[in-house]
Every structure is written in C-alpha cells, then in structure tokens.
Amino acid sequence: MGDRVKQKVVEWLKDIFEKESVENLEFEFPDYDNSGGYAADIIFVDLSGIQNGIKKNYSVLVKKGKEVSQALDTLGLKRGYACEVELYSKTIPIFRELAEEKHCEPFKNIPECYGTVERDEEFIIILQNLKPKGFRVHDILRPHDLDHLKLVLEAYANWHAFNFALRDQKPAIFEKLGRNMRGIEKTELFRIYVNTLQKEIDFVVDFYKDRKKPHIAEKLKNLRKKVKNESRKCFVNEDEKYYIVRHGDCWNNNFLFRYNENERPDQVVVIDWQMGLLGSPLADVSQFILYCSSRKELEHLDELLKLYYDSLSRKLQELGSDPEKCFPWKACQEAFNRYAPLAVAGMTLSIRASFRKDTEPSYNITDSVETGDFCGILGEGVRDPEEYFDRIDGVLEFCVNKGYI
Structure with missing residues (x-):
C-alpha cells in the first residue's frame, strides 16, 4: 500500500472520528491478510485517540471502492x-x-459502521475489524x-x-x-x-x-x-x-x-x-x-x-x-x-x-x-x-x- 493511499485513509478516518470528538488520533497499519478483495480494496487500521479525557482504541477495516475507470463503469461496480x-x-x-x-x-x-464517505467518485466504508474479536x-x-x-x-x-x-x-x-x-x-x-x-x-x-x-x-x-x-x-x-x-x-x-x-x-x-x-x-x-x-x-x-x-x-x-x-x-x-x-x-x-x-x-x-x-x-x-x-x-x-x- 502506497503512501498516497495511507494519507487518504488517514484523512477519511480523521473526518469521521473527529466528528465524534476523538482527538489526538494516532494510526498504525497492521499486516493482516486482505486477499480476496476483487471488487474492493480492504485496508486494516488500528487507531487510538482521546475522547472526553479517556483513551480509546479502535481496530477498523476500511473498505474502499476500486479506482473508478471506464472498465469499472462498464461493469457497474459503482452501483455496488x-x-x-x-x-x-x-x-x-x-x-x-x-x-x-x-x-x-x-x-x-x-x-458496526463508524462512518461512510461518498464524494468525488470515492466510496468508503469504515467498519469494525472483527478479527481481533475472534470472528472468522x-x-x-x-x-x-x-x-x-x-x-x-x-x-x-x-x-x-x-x-x-x-x-x-x-x-x-x-x-x-x-x-x-x-x-x-x-x-x-x-x-x-x-x-x-x-x-x-x-x-x-x-x-x-x-x-x-x-x-x-x-x-x-x-x-x-x-x-x-x-x-x-x-x-x-x-x-x-x-x-x-x-x-x-x-x-x-x-x-x-x-x-x-x-x-x-x-x-x-x-x-x-x-x-x-x-x-x-x-x-x-x-x-x-x-x-x-x-x-x-x-x-x-x-x-x-x-x-x-x-x-x-x-x-x-x-x-x-x-x-x-x-x-x-x-x-x-x-x-x-x-x-x-x-x-x-x-x-x-x-x-x-x-x-x-x-x-x-x-x-x-x-x-x-x-x-x-x-x-x-x-x-x-x-x-x-x-x-x-x-x-x-x-x-x-x-x-x-x-x-x-
């Protein structure tokens, strides 16, 4: 995953979590297996921050639509x-x-969904990462x-x-x-x-x-x-x-x-x-x-x-x-x-x-x-x-x- 993508992910997460008054956010990108994402990119992020004086930790899954192209438009993946x-x-x-x-x-x-983004042909969903909770x-x-x-x-x-x-x-x-x-x-x-x-x-x-x-x-x-x-x-x-x-x-x-x-x-x-x-x-x-x-x-x-x-x-x-x-x-x-x-x-x-x-x-x-x-x-x-x-x-x-x- 390139630095440009990481930067975009951080921007999306800041937009969503700062609206919930979570401040001083810090981000880590763990190396989970994200294979199988043929129709979307899957990015795992661990983040922490302070909300009302209490430290909060989150493990999230960022589901990002593939970059829009003529082929994706033809397939209708934007609809999905x-x-x-x-x-x-x-x-x-x-x-x-x-x-x-x-x-x-x-x-x-x-x-659990923490938030979504739909703008400028970007389609992003921020979900709870269930792997640490034992789901498989x-x-x-x-x-x-x-x-x-x-x-x-x-x-x-x-x-x-x-x-x-x-x-x-x-x-x-x-x-x-x-x-x-x-x-x-x-x-x-x-x-x-x-x-x-x-x-x-x-x-x-x-x-x-x-x-x-x-x-x-x-x-x-x-x-x-x-x-x-x-x-x-x-x-x-x-x-x-x-x-x-x-x-x-x-x-x-x-x-x-x-x-x-x-x-x-x-x-x-x-x-x-x-x-x-x-x-x-x-x-x-x-x-x-x-x-x-x-x-x-x-x-x-x-x-x-x-x-x-x-x-x-x-x-x-x-x-x-x-x-x-x-x-x-x-x-x-x-x-x-x-x-x-x-x-x-x-x-x-x-x-x-x-x-x-x-x-x-x-x-x-x-x-x-x-x-x-x-x-x-x-x-x-x-x-x-x-x-x-x-x-x-x-x-x-x-x-x-x-x-x-």
Missing part, C-alpha cells in the same frame, strides 16, 4: 459501492430507529453443518423481518430504500454474470461424462438454457409481491462466525452487501442453503425452512406487524420452489470457487469486460476433483429428486 454505502449510512439507521420505537433488539448480524470465515472446503446453517438463517430472518415491518408500517420510507438497487439486469455486469453461470454449468456437465448419470447432466443442460431469462425475472422482480432489500451474495466467505469454547458457532455477522438488490427473501434463503450445504444437511430442508419462517414471524410480531399479512408461510414455501433453480445454477459457481486452485495472481476484475465472464477468479480446474464432484453431485441429486430442476 453506492448500494453498500447507502445500506450502512441510511438503511441500518432506519432499522435501528424502528427497533427503538418498538423497544426491541436491533439488527445485530452486521459489522468457515472452512471453505466444508459444507456448513446445521448449527452454522441455523445461525445464518436466523440472521436473514431478522433482516427480512425489518424490511417487511418497515414496508408494512412506513411504506413511503421503504420505497426510498434501494435507489441504487434497481436496473442491474440492464448492465454489462448482468451479461457477464449470466455468461459465467452458463460456463460453470458446462464445467459441471463435463464432470458427469462417463459417470453414468446422464439424467442429471440433461437437467443441467436444460437449466443452462433458462438461466438468462430466469435471472432477469428475478432481478426485475417480475410477478414478485413480497420483495425486500436482499443481501444477494450468500456464499461461504460472506459470513463471519464467532465460536464458543466448544468450537461451536454462537454468533454470525453478514458482510459484503455490494450485491444488494430488491427481491424475494427466499432468493437469499435458497441461495444460501444450496451454496453452503451438502446432501446431508439438505435432508433437513423442511426443518430449516420452518426455523427460518418461525424466526421471521417472531421478529415481525416484535416489530408490530402481522406475519400472515407481510409474508404468509405458504408464500414462503412457494418462493423457495420458485427461486431454487437459480440457486442451483449459482451453486455450480459457488462450489467451484470453494474448490478452486490458486487464482492467477495478476487477475483483475476489470479483465472480465474483455473476457466476458468472471471465470478468471476461479483459476484452472479444481483441487480434490472427486471431493468436489461428490459435494456438487449430492446437492444436484437432491434438487433433481425434489423437482427443483
């Missing part, structure tokens, strides 16, 4: 940066106010067990409940949310995303050659033909009555877990909201379950969906809204069936990303404008091909048997 800034600076405070009005717990499954990403090669799945589903249920309650009680405010979350289906990003899904489906189909399961390969080929149209309908919410602000990127690396002394997860935080968009809550739920489970966990699908809906209903009632009015159980079940096929398509990309070999070090996300897909992130082939196939085949067999594809 603006979306995430809006979520932390406006949506979360609105939900916090709603919780205070109803005297209930706010949405807590998200990093789940092992990318292992499916989430039921404990992990339930924690995330409860978090999504609470997020969706705040959306539905606001939409129910303050519809004018809700409709102002997501100003940056519309129109993704018209962007080059959408075309590249669809191309990537189609190529990953082809990649999986190749694995089925000589494995005596032609029925699954044929199901995948039929799904490939539908991906573009079904994705477009999902993003424009065609015929979707129950839409909310979605997370939109529900794969392994976007959840940080804290573990107790028995190494069981007891808290989860959802990160990376730049793919946020308006849509069905079950588009997130189906995506998360199919991306992060194996066949073993999917055998508990009915239990997991019921847990999600019960959590959603409890929070809606706490917030003063009627679950049957906002999002009936029957609508929840139907929505899972509707969005499961898209989740299956995305699962081919998510699991490939989990089993990828080392990504080309020189990979730049802007290369996708020229290549027409994001496959450069995935490198060549997969590690542990048989384990990769067993994982993906188990999910596909389950989905075929259930009639999702």
Whole structure:
C-alpha cells in the first residue's frame, strides 16, 4: 500500500472520528491478510485517540471502492459501492430507529459502521475489524453443518423481518430504500454474470461424462438454457409481491462466525452487501442453503425452512406487524420452489470457487469486460476433483429428486 493511499485513509478516518470528538488520533497499519478483495480494496487500521479525557482504541477495516475507470463503469461496480454505502449510512439507521420505537433488539448480524464517505467518485466504508474479536470465515472446503446453517438463517430472518415491518408500517420510507438497487439486469455486469453461470454449468456437465448419470447432466443442460431469462425475472422482480432489500451474495466467505469454547458457532455477522438488490427473501434463503450445504444437511430442508419462517414471524410480531399479512408461510414455501433453480445454477459457481486452485495472481476484475465472464477468479480446474464432484453431485441429486430442476 502506497503512501498516497495511507494519507487518504488517514484523512477519511480523521473526518469521521473527529466528528465524534476523538482527538489526538494516532494510526498504525497492521499486516493482516486482505486477499480476496476483487471488487474492493480492504485496508486494516488500528487507531487510538482521546475522547472526553479517556483513551480509546479502535481496530477498523476500511473498505474502499476500486479506482473508478471506464472498465469499472462498464461493469457497474459503482452501483455496488453506492448500494453498500447507502445500506450502512441510511438503511441500518432506519432499522435501528424502528427497533427503538418498538423497544426491541436491533439488527445485530452486521459489522458496526463508524462512518461512510461518498464524494468525488470515492466510496468508503469504515467498519469494525472483527478479527481481533475472534470472528472468522468457515472452512471453505466444508459444507456448513446445521448449527452454522441455523445461525445464518436466523440472521436473514431478522433482516427480512425489518424490511417487511418497515414496508408494512412506513411504506413511503421503504420505497426510498434501494435507489441504487434497481436496473442491474440492464448492465454489462448482468451479461457477464449470466455468461459465467452458463460456463460453470458446462464445467459441471463435463464432470458427469462417463459417470453414468446422464439424467442429471440433461437437467443441467436444460437449466443452462433458462438461466438468462430466469435471472432477469428475478432481478426485475417480475410477478414478485413480497420483495425486500436482499443481501444477494450468500456464499461461504460472506459470513463471519464467532465460536464458543466448544468450537461451536454462537454468533454470525453478514458482510459484503455490494450485491444488494430488491427481491424475494427466499432468493437469499435458497441461495444460501444450496451454496453452503451438502446432501446431508439438505435432508433437513423442511426443518430449516420452518426455523427460518418461525424466526421471521417472531421478529415481525416484535416489530408490530402481522406475519400472515407481510409474508404468509405458504408464500414462503412457494418462493423457495420458485427461486431454487437459480440457486442451483449459482451453486455450480459457488462450489467451484470453494474448490478452486490458486487464482492467477495478476487477475483483475476489470479483465472480465474483455473476457466476458468472471471465470478468471476461479483459476484452472479444481483441487480434490472427486471431493468436489461428490459435494456438487449430492446437492444436484437432491434438487433433481425434489423437482427443483
């Protein structure tokens, strides 16, 4: 990281923390691993200062949008940066106010945000660094067990409940949310995303050659033909009555877990909201379950969906809204069936990303404008091909048997 970037980071942090009367600020830049920031730069900073005569220490994560270029404009990444800034600076405070009005717990499954910057095509979010508090990403090669799945589903249920309650009680405010979350289906990003899904489906189909399961390969080929149209309908919410602000990127690396002394997860935080968009809550739920489970966990699908809906209903009632009015159980079940096929398509990309070999070090996300897909992130082939196939085949067999594809 160059001196110019460090200087800019110090300026942003001073602007934010001095407004909170934190003075005599000092900064250190620890050498944390910040790999994987393909769509944004991640910078860790430890800072200290004096507030009301008391010394304060902060460990923060600065999330900085890539330098704006024609390629980034073409990809529409500015939309994603603006979306995430809006979520932390406006949506979360609105939900916090709603919780205070109803005297209930706010949405807590998200990093604390100290402040945001959006000016001169700069998009900056200053978040609490959760690494020192013991939060970490789940092992990318292992499916989430039921404990992990339930924690995330409860978090999504609470997020969706705040959306539905606001939409129910303050519809004018809700409709102002997501100003940056519309129109993704018209962007080059959408075309590249669809191309990537189609190529990953082809990649999986190749694995089925000589494995005596032609029925699954044929199901995948039929799904490939539908991906573009079904994705477009999902993003424009065609015929979707129950839409909310979605997370939109529900794969392994976007959840940080804290573990107790028995190494069981007891808290989860959802990160990376730049793919946020308006849509069905079950588009997130189906995506998360199919991306992060194996066949073993999917055998508990009915239990997991019921847990999600019960959590959603409890929070809606706490917030003063009627679950049957906002999002009936029957609508929840139907929505899972509707969005499961898209989740299956995305699962081919998510699991490939989990089993990828080392990504080309020189990979730049802007290369996708020229290549027409994001496959450069995935490198060549997969590690542990048989384990990769067993994982993906188990999910596909389950989905075929259930009639999702």
